Amino acid sequence: MTNKITVGVIGIGRIGKLHIDNILAMKQVEIKCVVDPYIDQAADWLEERHITSYSTDHSLLFSDKEINAVLICSPTDTHITYINLAIENNMHIFCEKPISFFDDETLTAYNAIKNSNLKVQIGFNRRFDHNYDQVKELVLQKQIGDLHLLRITSRDPEPPNHDYVKHSGGLFMDMSIHDFDMARFISGCEVTEVYATGAALIDPSIKEFGDVDTAIIQLKFENGALGVIDNSRQAKYGYDQRIEAFGSNGSAESDNDTKTQVHLTNEAGVISNPPLHFFLERYENAYQAELKGFFNSIEQNSEPSCTFLDGIMAQRIAQAAKESLETGLPVKVKTV
Amino acid sequence: MTNKITVGVIGIGRIGKLHIDNILAMKQVEIKCVVDPYIDQAADWLEERHITSYSTDHSLLFSDKEINAVLICSPTDTHITYINLAIENNMHIFCEKPISFFDDETLTAYNAIKNSNLKVQIGFNRRFDHNYDQVKELVLQKQIGDLHLLRITSRDPEPPNHDYVKHSGGLFMDMSIHDFDMARFISGCEVTEVYATGAALIDPSIKEFGDVDTAIIQLKFENGALGVIDNSRQAKYGYDQRIEAFGSNGSAESDNDTKTQVHLTNEAGVISNPPLHFFLERYENAYQAELKGFFNSIEQNSEPSCTFLDGIMAQRIAQAAKESLETGLPVKVKTV
Amino acid sequence: MTNKITVGVIGIGRIGKLHIDNILAMKQVEIKCVVDPYIDQAADWLEERHITSYSTDHSLLFSDKEINAVLICSPTDTHITYINLAIENNMHIFCEKPISFFDDETLTAYNAIKNSNLKVQIGFNRRFDHNYDQVKELVLQKQIGDLHLLRITSRDPEPPNHDYVKHSGGLFMDMSIHDFDMARFISGCEVTEVYATGAALIDPSIKEFGDVDTAIIQLKFENGALGVIDNSRQAKYGYDQRIEAFGSNGSAESDNDTKTQVHLTNEAGVISNPPLHFFLERYENAYQAELKGFFNSIEQNSEPSCTFLDGIMAQRIAQAAKESLETGLPVKVKTV
Amino acid sequence: MTNKITVGVIGIGRIGKLHIDNILAMKQVEIKCVVDPYIDQAADWLEERHITSYSTDHSLLFSDKEINAVLICSPTDTHITYINLAIENNMHIFCEKPISFFDDETLTAYNAIKNSNLKVQIGFNRRFDHNYDQVKELVLQKQIGDLHLLRITSRDPEPPNHDYVKHSGGLFMDMSIHDFDMARFISGCEVTEVYATGAALIDPSIKEFGDVDTAIIQLKFENGALGVIDNSRQAKYGYDQRIEAFGSNGSAESDNDTKTQVHLTNEAGVISNPPLHFFLERYENAYQAELKGFFNSIEQNSEPSCTFLDGIMAQRIAQAAKESLETGLPVKVKTV
Known part of the structure; x- marks a missing residue:
């Protein structure tokens, strides 16, 4: 851990800011440069954090030879451009999900990555959550025997605005994609x-945008197990994130985190805390852990826990789900 | 409540015996006659209960003018015969699920029932369970707002033997049919x-018998809500019976009953009771309540809580599920 | 089980009626006679149950040679009189708690009982509760190691009226006495x-009557363990009955029973069922089981699970607690 | 928030190190000097954190005019000396509990503090815990009505070694003192x-040292409410920290925090996580929050949330408890 990792950040929206604050608390990493077309709006925020190198021009970042790694937190339709630039400039890549809306450009980038020595991690933060990690561990240890059924509940506290919906790629690509990754992560197996x-x-x-806000998606796994995901854009009680892995010997189930372990008992019943309301609270530790994992894989020259291929596969399940919704028929997931 | 209801019972298997014991504890009802092709094997059991009129010949029952109501607890393929005999002899009918494996004979009986004044109740005991009843109540009161998603988990503690499987009509007709009825009961709406x-x-x-032991069934409701049922023939930890109704304002969820509310905390963690192991324990109260409901509807000349039409509709969902499994395609549920 | 046990009941208040209804559901027992000074007020209730032998005169009961056993459900200050009459007339005795307010008459009766072959059981129903029984079992099996701390919470849903308070013997003798018995039952050891x-x-x-409605009572056990009971006459949320046995290897804890396992999640949080509201619901099964236990001990000539001595010891702890409250000092419990 | 607060730390044991690491993550505070008689053993640890000014001689710290505030994390018997030096040198004081074993020196210091403008906070970290804070809030809001009963459970995962026991001041002064403070904090009222x-x-x-490892302490509050604390030095399942505030309208109860919300269900039952094992995990956030609170009170010239008087009162309850244990009698708590 002698040399610090030097990082550039692309995109200064909510998730970019979150990552920057998490990096500022890490001793092994330094933020060198931040770029965003609307960087001016974040100037004060960056100055407060003593980040003085920022620009609307991403070439400032990619031409900086001191930068080892780049965090891509810009809108999805710009990801591939920045991924390609990072590969060209020999920078490790942490890229938010989904990689892209288009399969061909994703595959081209995938081939370039395979021919490089670069570490590439996709931002499926839930792999680093304490609860899901524990379920994964119990499944791996065969504490539930063989997996038979996987149930995932994933509900947002409130729907995004129309503008976001329009550019999101739809519920499956924007929101369920996390659950598709969880399905693969927990089962250790492909969805077919x-x-x-x-x-x-x-x-x-939102029908105007060809989108839905409530969905159930059924999955078949390569090993014969069955899965199901239920999604809603609006759980009035908070961010509902649960999973159950059921198998030949039992079941591992993860319930929601809450703010406190306090309950009030009165004439209305026993009232305990609802799920944490927002994904930033729920996955606060997971966001920290995923970046630590990324930087560790750079330092130790090891494979990231969530690879580019993981990104591709989640995306393909999302594409299949979209096609299924449109055709009303089950759809096979394309293999790489 | 001046005159007792006089009852005949057809079929002296596990469920027939259960109903007989429940009736013996009711003051308003008298058991007059029990018939079964293998009645001899139950002679001691019946004598112990002071039931002295029993036979292998069902005509003993149907010719008895004192009998007002009949409980049909025989194998499914005999139900329609006994239903028709009961109609002919003007006897109220409580019939176990499913009504029949065939649609045409069911419809013929349905028409005959509609032209009679008979009370006919189908044995979907879960409608009388304290937990499901509470969820239904919360949905009815709009405490969850409008229903968006319905999730039903229903897992048996152990698979039936091959002989049972062969004559069961398959997982959907034998086991999931309860869940199909629950879907209609809780939502108050048809599955389309x-x-x-x-x-x-x-x-x-069990593939030899064309059957499965693990399943996920997705449902579309007439009102636009979505549903999903997951089934397993073997939950090693007990009889797992849960439901969640999620809507625009919140969620109502029913967890498993347990034997005690005791937990032991030691180095292994906090260990609490598994679900009750067997359906007879779990639905002990529900089985009593469904018969009370049936007899009340006779006495008060009111509609039973679970009608013949409810039986037909659950059966049609089961048939559609079977067809879907065979074709790999979504299947519309036939309307009556 | 050839001969039925024939029973007489003294006292037709709430608890007397409860026992009568429970006995009516038992095949092995017959109620022969019911006596109470105000029996006329219960005449209809008794006739409805086909009990035709009842009187204001208890000699009708004690002179009936067919009666094997008597249930004493009258006010505490009459218990000893009836106990003595039952002994004289060679009748087994089930007596509600507390046995008496006075030590000397209790001891006299105790000696008479020891010299008889009669079965005598005191009505500490909680010994027959599924939850407490499970805690007792875990303690016996040494699943918690050696007992170090025992915590009992026992709170009524609402305070009794002043008239009841006046004749109750005070909180410790009327209410906490159940907890004193639980302390001995769970620990298997005397309170010193x-x-x-x-x-x-x-x-x-209620201070006028020298009584309290809220209390904490600390216990020292013969084996060195420590205990504490907290009581309230009014838990607005229901009948709160919990226990924790903590020991060298862990802790066994019993939580409240609830009506359903349903919870509603909305913006207010997760709302689940409060404790069952009333002791008759909470201990419904326990009341049935204690009588079954009593009749079984008669039939099988075995020791009842809750003896006259258990009744004496609970009473002595109550007396010591009362003295402690009055003097403000710790008080030793008298041994027999 | 323009000028940083400059801090000196006395004592580099476990709790001193914890506070130092928490301060290093705060932007508003700088650590200037660390002193400890055995500072050499921590030299590497300090250098790693870029703390270069450290000494065995506390005069280095107290003579430094740049230091505004001192953290006293040394053994209890040295606290008063350092408190007095801090007062003399006009430094704000954060002091670990208990303040001292002797009443007179504590009172002398108290008078000096009252005549100064210094902020003095005692290290009762639990006041800053999310769970206890929530219970306090519910009590303040009268959500439970008026407080009637307060129950505190506080059990360590494993006993300290004999050497620690010898110098600890005994269970009540070392461990229960936190619970005594909680009793005052939650009730908002003095223990009498x-x-x-x-x-x-x-x-x-440990009897040799005149100490106990298991205890129950009963409390009377000024407002008439009753309380009870149970302590054990060894809960095999982890650090058990619970509280219940029961009142005229209901009850607020705080359960243990756990590592995950995952449970495994198998033939043994439902197995969920034990309490967090160690106080450093359980109160991780509370330790951060108490220092933030201290520094905020310096910056904003406001009263700390846990004052010197709070420290005195907890200490007096501990002294009374000790006397009660020795005499076997209830003991009044001295007022200031």
């Missing part, structure tokens, strides 16, 4: 087929 | 389409 | 010393 | 009388 149903029950007007 | 996946993961040899 | 504090926080006017 | 029982059940040999 999906069948999706969906509806616009919260905000019927 | 199903998509089912299944696998023989516990005992691959 | 108590220290009690109490206050009239719910209804200050 | 205590009655304590205790035993050496885990390690009988």
Whole structure:
């Protein structure tokens, strides 16, 4: 741990800021440069953190020979451009999900990465969550025997605005993609087929964008197990994130985190805390851990826990789910 | 409540005996006659209960003018015969699920029932369970707002033997049919389409009988809500019976009953009771309540809580699920 | 089990009626006679149950040679009279708690019982509760190692009226006496010393009767373990009945029973069922089991699970607690 | 928040190191000097953190005019000396609990503090815990109505070694003192009388030091409410930290924090996580929050949340408990 890792950050939205603050608490990493087309709006925020090198021009970042690694936190449709630039400039890559909306450009980048020595990690933060990690561990240890059924519940506290919906790639690509990755992570196995149903029950007007806000997606796994994901854009009680892995010997189930372990008992019943309301609270530790994992894999020259291929596969399940919703038929997931 | 209801029972298997014992504890009802082709094997059991009128010949029962109501607890393929005889002899009918494996004979009986004044109740005991009843109540009161998602988990503690499997009509008709009824009961709405996946993961040899032991069934409701049922023939930890109704304002969830509320905390963690192991324990109260409901509807000339039509609709969902499993495609549920 | 046990019941208040209904559901027992000074008020209730032999005169009962056993459910200050009459007439005795307010008459009766072959059981129903029984079992099996601390919470849903308070013998003799018995039952060991504090926080006017409605009682056990009981006459959320046995290897804890296992999650949090509200619901099974236990001990000529001596010892702890409250000092419990 | 607070730390044991690491993550505070008689053993640890000014001689610290505040983390018997030096040198004081074993020196210091403008905070970290803070809030809001009963459970995962026991001041002064402070914090009211029982059940040999490892302490509050604390030096399952505040309208209860919300269900039952094992994990956030609170009170010239008087009162309850254990009698708590 003698040399610090020097990092450039692309995109200064909510998630970019989150990563920057997490990096500032790490002794082994230094932020050298931040770029964003609207960087001016974040100037004060950056100065407060003593980050003085920032620009609207990403070439400032990619031309800096001291930068070892880049965090891509910009909108999805710009990811591949920055990934390619990072590969060209020999920079390790941490890229937010999804990699891209298009398969061909993703595969081209995938081939370039395979021919490099670069570490590339995709931002599926839930792999680093204490609860999901524990379920994964119990499955790996065969404490539930062989996996038979996997149930994932994933519900947001409130729907995004129309503008976000329009550019999100749809529920499956934007939101369920985390669950598709969880399905692969927990099962340790590929998803081969999906069948999706969906509806616009919260905000019927999003049908205009061809999107849904409520969905159930059924999964078939390569090893014969079955899975199901249920999604909603609006759980009034908070961010509902649960998983159950059921197998030949038992079941491992992860419930929601809460702010306190306090309950009030009165004439209305026993009232305990709802799930944490927001993904930033729920996955606060996971976001820290995923970056630590990324930087460790650079330092130790080891494979990241969530690879580019993991990103591709989650994306393909999302694409299959979208096709299933459109056709009303089960759809096979393309293999790489 | 001046005149007792006089009852005949057809079929002296496990469920027939259960109902007889429950009736013996009711003051308003008298058991007059019990018939079964193998009645001799139960002679001691009946004598112990002071039931002295029993026979292998069902005509003893149907010719008895004092009998007002009949409980049909025989194998499914005999149900319709006994239902028709009961109608002919003007006897109220409590019939175990499923009504029949065939649609045409069920409809013929349905028409005859509609033209009669008879009370007919189908044995979906879970409608009388304290937990499910509470969820239903919360949904009815709109405490969850509008229903968006319905999740049902229903897992048996151990698989039936091959002989049972062969005559059961398959997982969907034998086991999931309870869940199909629950889906209609809780939502208060028809299921319009199903998509089912299944696998023989516990005992691959049941594939010979064209059956599965693990399944996920997706449901579309008439009102736009989505549902999903997961089934397993073997939850090593007991009889797992849970439901969640999620809606625009929140979620109502029913967890498993347990034997005690005691937990032991030691170095291994906090160990609490598994679900009750067997359906007879779990639904002990529900079995009593469903018969009370049936007899009350006779006395008060009111509609039973679980009608013949409810039986038909659950059966049709089961048939659609079976077809979906066979074709790999979503299947519309036939309306009556 | 050839001959039925024939029973007489003294006292037709709430608890007398409860026992009568429980006995009516038992095949092995017959109620022959019921006596109470105000029996007329219960005439209809008795006739409905086909009990035709009842009187204001208890000699009707004690002179009936067919009666084998008597249930004493009358006010505490009459218990000893009836106990003595039962002994004289060679009738087995089930007597509600407490046996008496006075030590000398209790001891006299105790000696008479020791010289008889009669089965005598005191009505500490909680010994027959599924939860407490499970805690007892875990303690016996040494699953918690050696007992170090015993915590008992026992709170009523609402305070009794002043008239009841006046004749109750005070909180410790009327209510905590159940907890004193639990302390002995769970620990399997005598209580040697108590220290009690109490206050009239719910209804200050009961101070007139020298009583309290809120109390904490500390216990020292013969084996060195420590215990504590907390009591309240009014838990607005229901009948709160919990216990924790903590030892060298862990802890066994019993939580409250609830009506359902359903919880509603909404913006207010996760709302689950409060404790069952009333002792008749909470201990419904325990009341049935204690009578079954009593009748079994008669049939099988075995020692009842809750003996006259158990009744004496609980009473002595109650007396010591009362003295402690009055003197403000710890008080030794008298041994027999 | 323009000028940093400059801090000196006295004592580099476990708790001193914890505070130093927490301060290093705070932007508003700088550590200037660390002193400890055995500082050499921590030299590497300090250098790693770029702390270069350290000494065995505390005059280095107290003569440094740049230092505004001092953290006293040395053994209890040195606290008063350092407190007095800090007062003399006009330094704000954060002092670990207990302040001292002797009342007179504590009172002398108290008078000096009252005549100064210094901020003095005592290290009762639990006041800053998310769970206890929530219970306090519910009590303050009268969500439980008026407080009637307060129950505190506080059990360590393993007993300290004999050397620690010898210098600890005994269970009440070392361990229960946190619970005494909690009793005052949650109730918002003084404790007027205590009655304590205790035993050496885990390690009988600590009787030599006049100490106990298992105890129950009963409390009377000024407002008439009653309280009880149970302590054990060894809960095999982890650090057990619970509280219940029961009142005229309901109850607020705080359960243990756990590492995950995952449970495994198998033939043994439902197995969930034990309490966090160690106080450093359980109160990780509380330790950070108490220092933030201290520094904020310096910056904003406001009263600390846990004052010197709070320290005195907890100490007096501990002294009364000790006297009660020795005399076997209830003991009044001295007022200031």
